[in-house]
Amino acid sequence: DVKVTQSSRYLVKRTGEKVFLECVQDMDHENMFWYRQDPGLGLRLIYFSYDVKMKEKGDIPEGYSVSREKKERFSLILESASTNQTSMYLCAGGKGLAGNYEQYFGPGTRLTVT
Amino acid sequence: QKEVEQDPGPLSVPEGAIVSLNCTYSNSAFQYFMWYRQYSRKGPELLMYTYSSGNKEDGRFTAQVDKSSKYISLFIRDSQPSDSATYLCAMSDGYNKLIFGAGTRLAVHP
Numbered sequence: 600d601v602k603v604t605q606s607s608r609y610l611v612k613r614t615g616e617k618v619f620l621e622c623v624q625d626m627d628h629e630n631m632f633w634y635r636q637d638p639g640l641g642l643r644l645i646y647f648s649y650d651v652k653m654k655e656k657g658d659i660p661e662g663y664s665v666s667r668e669k670k671e672r673f674s675l676i677l678e679s680a681s682t683n684q685t686s687m688y689l690c691a692g693g694k695g696l697a698g699n700y701e702q703y704f705g706p707g708t709r710l711t712v713t
Numbered sequence: 714q715k716e717v718e719q720d721p722g723p724l725s726v727p728e729g730a731i732v733s734l735n736c737t738y739s740n741s742a743f744q745y746f747m748w749y750r751q752y753s754r755k756g757p758e759l760l761m762y763t764y765s766s767g768n769k770e771d772g773r774f775t776a777q778v779d780k781s782s783k784y785i786s787l788f789i790r791d792s793q794p795s796d797s798a799t800y801l802c803a804m805s806d807g808y809n810k811l812i813f814g815a816g817t818r819l820a821v822h823p
Binding site for chain 1: 717719721747749754755756757758759762801803810811813814815816
C-alpha cells in the first residue's frame with residue numbers, strides 16, 4: 600500500500616516565522632509535488648521535483664522554497680510566513696510529471712498563520 | 714476563464730440516488746482525465762482514470778469523457794452515505810502538469 604506522510608496535520612505559526620513542512624513517500628517515485636488547496640480555487644501547484652536536488656517552480660512559487668536532499672523526502676519552506684499563506688498544503692508523489700500517471704497524496708497539513 | 718470549471722455545490726442527495734458530477738474544460742489538448750475523491754481532513758485519492766474519450770466503469774462509478782464538448786462526468790449509482798466527500802476532476806495533456814477543478818462537495822443523506 601503506497602504511502603505519503605506529512606509531518607504535521609495542523610500547524611499554527613506567527614507572521615514572519617520560517618516554516619518547514621516535511622513530506623516522505625515510500626513509493627520510490629522520482630517525482631514529488633507540493634500543492635496548496637483553498638476553497639473555490641482547487642489545488643494549485645507550488646513546486647515540484649523530478650529528482651534529488653532538482654526542483655521546478657509551479658504556478659504559485661512566490662514566498663516558498665523547497666528542498667529535496669533524498670529521494671523519499673521533499674520539504675516545503677515558507678521563508679517568512681504571512682497570513683495569506685494560511686491554507687491546506689498537500690504533498691504528492693508520482694511516477695510521471697504530467698497527468699499520464701497517478702499522483703498519490705498525503706493527508707495534508709492545515710497551516711494557520713496569525 | 715479557468716482552464717477547468719467545476720460547480721462547487723454542495724450537492725445533497727438521498728441514499729440510493731444516482732449522482733452526476735461534471736467538469737468542463739477549455740484546452741482541447743487534454744487527453745488524460747481523472748476523478749479524485751477527498752474525504753474531510755484527508756488527502757485526495759484517485760477514483761477513476763480515463764485516457765481520451767469514452768466511458769469507464771468501476772463498480773458503482775462510471776466516468777464519461779466527451780472531448781467534442783470538452784465535458785467530463787462522473788456518475789455514482791446507488792449512492793451511499795459513505796460517498797459523501799468532495800470530488801475533484803483533474804486533467805492533463807500528458808506533457809504538462811495536472812490541472813484540477815475546484816471540487817464539488819457531495820452529501821448523501823440516509
